[in-house]
Amino acid sequence: MSLLDESGPLAIATRLLRLSEQLRRDSFLLFKELGIDFQPKWFPVLYILHHKPVLSVLELAAEIGYTHPSTITLLKELEKEKLVRSKKDKQDERKRLIQLSAKGEALVLQMQPVWQLVAAAATELLDTPHKLLEAVTEVEHQLKEKSFLARAKAFLPGESAAEST
Template structure:
């Protein structure tokens, strides 16, 4: 056991990041094994545009739960790869509408069977006594009710009383 493991809940963010990195790294290997050149970090945008074919930058950020700057960064990478294209909204010139290119749609077609495999593998992985997806959902719901910061500040106030 290393010091981060020993830190328990103090290191939750580090542990979740480590878990995410491991799954993402393996995801990359799974795509490569199927001859697909795809970065797992692109998944949220590609999947959002697969499900909702035309979205503004703000809508994509909301759909994937990323900040606007993080979303812009991903969009630039995907545009460079020619997987997405943007056009100006005819009703609002300030708004950019994003959609998959033919190359992006073809990539999604290649990835769909791999997604089924990934779902099966992840389902097997998280099928533990304390199902990870259920726990993540519960924690996300708790954060919607009261942020981590609010909780810490509230505890601080109670300690001072």
């Protein structure tokens, strides 16, 4: 066990990032081994647009839980790869509507059987007494109720719980 692992809750963000990177790396290697040109970071956008075919950038950002700038960066990459396309909203020309391109739709069709493999492997991995997925969902809900920043500030000398909400 490393010193970071022994630090307990102090390194939770680092450990979650490390876990995420390992899962993404192994997923990438799986796709590569199966001859599919796919980056795991593209998954949330392709998955959402497969199920909700036309979304504004803001709607897409809300669906995937990313900031607007992060979503724009990812969309630029996907547009460069010709996996998504955008058009102006006829009702509001300031809005861009995003949808899968023909190439993106073909990739999703190619990916669907692999998504089933990934889901099966993840289900096996997550089948522990501690129920990680349920815990992550619970923590995400708690962060919506009260941010980590507010929680940490509540422990500052002179701060009260009422001031930090």
